Amino acid sequence: MSPSTPPNLQDLAKRAQVFDRNILSDLPQDLSKVLASADADKRILNQNELTAVCRWAGTDAEPLWILQGLMHPLVDQAKAELLRQHPELTLPGGELHPEHRAEACWRDCFHFLRVSIYGTALDQDDITHSEGMKALVELYELVNVPLPALLDALEHLRRISTDVMSGLASGRQAARLGGILGSICEKIRNEMKTDEASCQ
Numbered sequence: 001m002s003p004s005t006p007p008n009l010q011d012l013a014k015r016a017q018v019f020d021r022n023i024l025s026d027l028p029q030d031l032s033k034v035l036a037s038a039d040a041d042k043r044i045l046n047q048n049e050l051t052a053v054c055r056w057a058g059t060d061a062e063p064l065w066i067l068q069g070l071m072h073p074l075v076d077q078a079k080a081e082l083l084r085q086h087p088e089l090t091l092p093g094g095e096l097h098p099e100h101r102a103e104a105c106w107r108d109c110f111h112f113l114r115v116s117i118y119g120t121a122l123d124q125d126d127i128t129h130s131e132g133m134k135a136l137v138e139l140y141e142l143v144n145v146p147l148p149a150l151l152d153a154l155e156h157l158r159r160i161s162t163d164v165m166s167g168l169a170s171g172r173q174a175a176r177l178g179g180i181l182g183s184i185c186e187k188i189r190n191e192m193k194t195d196e197a198s199c200q
Helices: 007-015 021-026 029-040 047-057 061-069 071-085 099-122 130-142 147-168 171-198
Strands: none
Touching (some): 061 071, 061 147, 061 171, 071 099, 099 147
């Protein structure tokens, strides 16, 4: 953020978050710190961290480790599917033009998948922070993020990632991953509807 960034934008950026770190309160302190630190740094878990979290939760680390290694190709595949259906999005005048708007969309998809993997490792069905998601959608709307396009890309990513997990892990883990990504989509849609209703 530059010094000229409007105060409300700075405030929303600080409050916007997807992952609810409050769900970590039941974890051993060392694991809680690992996940909170990883989320703050917007990074995936390393193999030892992921293994430790999964051991505590009783989940299978190996398929999630493999999935983490596929995150960039999966986002690229979701991007390709979206643009095959809607090539106009990245053309001049499109919602994902110029390029930096498109790159922000793909980057956010990556981070939505990242926190969904945290949740799947923890075997949690809802990992989103209610107020943080509300602030995120407000921030998106303030900077004119094309939410329908983002949601379309995220829906492609949910389907593709769940298909990959189905081939790697138990049906439970695949369903958990798909459920979390679907929940993120639904939370964004609900906040969009709330904002639209408040403007009427």
